[in-house]
Each structure stands twice: as C-alpha cells, then as structure tokens.
Amino acid sequence: MTIKNILAGATVALGMATGAVADGHEPVKVGFVYVGPVGDGGWTYEHDQGRLAVEEALGDQVETVYVESVPEGPDAVRVMTQMALQGADLIFTTSFGYMDQTIEVASQFPDVKFEHATGYKRADNVSTYSARFYEGRAVQGHIAGHMTESNIIGYIASFPIPEVIRGINSAFIHAREVNPDVEFKIVWAYTWFDPAKEAEAANVLIEQGADVILQHTDSTAPQAAAQAAGNVVTFGQASDMAEFAPFPRVSSIIDDWAPYYIARTQAVIDGTWESMDTWDGIGPGMVKIGEITDAVPAEVKASAEDMIERLRTGEYHAFTGPLNRQDGSVWLADGEVADDGTLAGMNFYVEGIDAEIPQ
Structure with a gap:
C-alpha cells in the first residue's frame, strides 16, 4: 500500500476526529523511539521532522513524546514499556535493531499500536514500514x-x-x-x-x-x-x-516520513488502524x-x-x-x-x- 492510498482514507475522516477532541476526548498519544540524537543531521533528524509534522498537521488531536539515543537491546524494551505504561496509543520504533524488542513489548500491550521501521516481523498490533532506499x-x-x-x-x-x-x-x-x-x-x-x-x-x-x-x-x-x-x-x-x-x-x-506518520496517526484517531506492511520509494515520495x-x-x-x-x-x-x-x-x-x-x-x-x- 502506498502513502497516497493511506492519505486518501485519512483525509475523509479528519473533520470527525476534530469534533471528537472538541467533545472532550483525550488526544492520541504518539511515542517515538530513536536510535540516535535528533540533531544527528541524518536518520533520526528526519524521523523527528516527521514527528513535528504530525503535531503541525493534527494539532490538539495528538500529543507526541520521544526518547533519543536508545541502544538496540534491553534499553529499548525499557523505553517502549515506559511509553506504553504512560499512556501511548501508538509507538513508532525507528531502527531495524528494535525489531524483536518491538514484538516483545507489543505482546504485553495488545491495545497499543506499534509501527516498526525497516523490520519484517508483524503482529495484530505491529505494522512495519520502510523506504526503497536502494x-x-x-x-x-x-x-x-x-x-x-x-x-x-x-x-x-x-x-x-x-x-x-x-x-x-x-x-x-x-x-x-x-x-x-x-x-x-x-x-x-x-x-x-x-x-x-x-x-x-x-x-x-x-x-x-x-x-x-x-x-x-x-x-x-x-x-x-x-x-x-x-x-x-x-x-x-x-x-x-x-x-x-x-x-x-x-x-x-x-527520507520523508511525514506523510506516513500523519496518515498512521490519523488512522488511530479514526479507529481504522490495521496491521500492514508499507515499502515505498521515489514514486510515492517516501524517498527523495x-x-x-x-x-x-x-x-x-x-x-x-x-x-x-x-x-x-x-x-x-x-x-x-x-x-x-x-x-x-x-x-x-x-x-x-x-x-x-x-x-x-x-x-x-x-x-x-x-x-x-x-x-
């Protein structure tokens, strides 16, 4: 599935989601786990630009949090678990080496949605996404x-x-x-x-x-x-x-993650999120x-x-x-x-x- 398809569905329900927040519903809490610092000038920087784009696009419908420079291993389990315990509805884990930790933590929090970058292991509450960097x-x-x-x-x-x-x-x-x-x-x-x-x-x-x-x-x-x-x-x-x-x-x-992050967060807001795999390239704009x-x-x-x-x-x-x-x-x-x-x-x-x- 391409970003264009995801966004098409996301756009339809945007007005309803805004109304839900106005009715007193809590904003969707979205967590990001980063392997490097947000100021690395490369990989993590672009993921954080995607996070900021989510805030700008969805406003008071969302609250975002992030932890940077998280090593791949037990520390990642701790950070993901803490995010879930603190009320995250959706967690993006943004490095290949987080794959097994994402699956482990997701099994303990079936009501939390997880999105793992560049991996291949999925579950009912775990999606995977990557770009055709090649x-x-x-x-x-x-x-x-x-x-x-x-x-x-x-x-x-x-x-x-x-x-x-x-x-x-x-x-x-x-x-x-x-x-x-x-x-x-x-x-x-x-x-x-x-x-x-x-x-x-x-x-x-x-x-x-x-x-x-x-x-x-x-x-x-x-x-x-x-x-x-x-x-x-x-x-x-x-x-x-x-x-x-x-x-x-x-x-x-x-790497332009913003459209994907906005669309997947919108899907959680709308209640339409499903586990899926996305692998997009230059055509859909994930690679520029x-x-x-x-x-x-x-x-x-x-x-x-x-x-x-x-x-x-x-x-x-x-x-x-x-x-x-x-x-x-x-x-x-x-x-x-x-x-x-x-x-x-x-x-x-x-x-x-x-x-x-x-x-």
Whole structure:
C-alpha cells in the first residue's frame, strides 16, 4: 500500500476526529523511539521532522513524546514499556535493531499500536514500514561512477543486514554500468551513529584511494572528513546534509516520513488502524533525491535526473537483469526484475564486488 492510498482514507475522516477532541476526548498519544540524537543531521533528524509534522498537521488531536539515543537491546524494551505504561496509543520504533524488542513489548500491550521501521516481523498490533532506499543508491552510484577519477569508490556500511546490502549492490551496479573500471571498498562501522567511527572509516577509505564516499551511517562526520581531504565526493544520507553542498556533498537521499506518520496517526484517531506492511520509494515520495549540484557535470546531472524520473514512474527498476550473484551464478536474466521477497532478504553481493559480507 502506498502513502497516497493511506492519505486518501485519512483525509475523509479528519473533520470527525476534530469534533471528537472538541467533545472532550483525550488526544492520541504518539511515542517515538530513536536510535540516535535528533540533531544527528541524518536518520533520526528526519524521523523527528516527521514527528513535528504530525503535531503541525493534527494539532490538539495528538500529543507526541520521544526518547533519543536508545541502544538496540534491553534499553529499548525499557523505553517502549515506559511509553506504553504512560499512556501511548501508538509507538513508532525507528531502527531495524528494535525489531524483536518491538514484538516483545507489543505482546504485553495488545491495545497499543506499534509501527516498526525497516523490520519484517508483524503482529495484530505491529505494522512495519520502510523506504526503497536502494532507488536512491542507484542514482548515487550512477553519479559516482561518472565522477570518480581514481575508480575507487568507498562505502561506509553500518550493519550487514539486507537493507544495507541492497544499497551496496544497487550503488555498485549503477556505478559499474557507466564505468566498468569502478572498484568498491567497503568499511563496516558496526554503528548507525558514531561520528568518530564514521570519520575514521571515511579517512581509511580516502587513504585507500577512494575519491567518492557513500555512507549508510547517520552522522555528517564523513562529509566533514571528505571536505577536509579537499577532493572527495560525498552524498547526504537520510537527510539532505546541504551544509556541505555544493561540494563535497553533490546530492543526497532524503527520507520523508511525514506523510506516513500523519496518515498512521490519523488512522488511530479514526479507529481504522490495521496491521500492514508499507515499502515505498521515489514514486510515492517516501524517498527523495536532494538537489544535484553544479559540481556534477551537466550531462551527468541530466542522465541522473532521467533515471530519477524513470524510477518515479516505475518505467525502470533498480535491479533489472542481466545480473549475476557474486559467485557468477545467474540471478536475473536479461530484462528480468528482482522480486520484493529476494530484495527484502538480500544476503549476497552481486558479481564484481570483491569483498565478503561479515557473518
């Protein structure tokens, strides 16, 4: 289901919900559990922008609360439990590593609705949602393949989960498509947000000859490291990171959670919330591509914008054959498109990546 479908249903009942609050009903209490600080400039920042959009759109129908920098593990159970005990009607848990904790706490509070970002475990009171970030990675790979002069592209990866592996594969496929000499070097940071580790990873990659850095971590530290190096291209991750534009940051992936958060909160207000899975991309607007700056050659910018439009309309799929797995075995035949099941559980690299996925 797309955001457009959800919003269509949400809009119809907006007037009735406002009347309910006027009649003395308590506002719906919505909690957000964040893996990083709201000021990280990336992943958590954009989730909190979604929270603020809920407040602005729904006014006195809602009350929102959040806890930032919650580690994935027992602390997450404690925070979610406390939110539920303090009257939360709806709780968004915004990191993959909260998956089992979300299911655990949801089983103890069947009347509370939970929404888990990027996971795959659902229950009657647990929905899942994610964005097709790999579409944005395709655009980044296309630009990166054109712009690298050393033919070495560095990639700062967080954890070896399908979401991250999909992104690496998508970026590599599209970089290789325009530059067959491209090589990817991957550093696993084993963190979502740790500016010191992220900066160190960026510097290691730069020392290895990378003149383009892609990241699947949340801080702006890699941008700063590239800026200090002076000749390294970067892309904003999760948020625009436009303070580093026009160079080194030449474009970005922007996660826009606001329409989804508004729609799902409205569904709780209306009493129409149901457990569901949502996986949207550039077309519905959950994934946006930040401005491609003039540091990118005009013809490359034009071809990237053409790719964005074809991804938006569905004319093009980022994983279209012929594509082989890393061991050379056929994955997708010529013209064949990857199915969502394989993408959701992706645990392999495509042919040409000279690296191993950590176990």
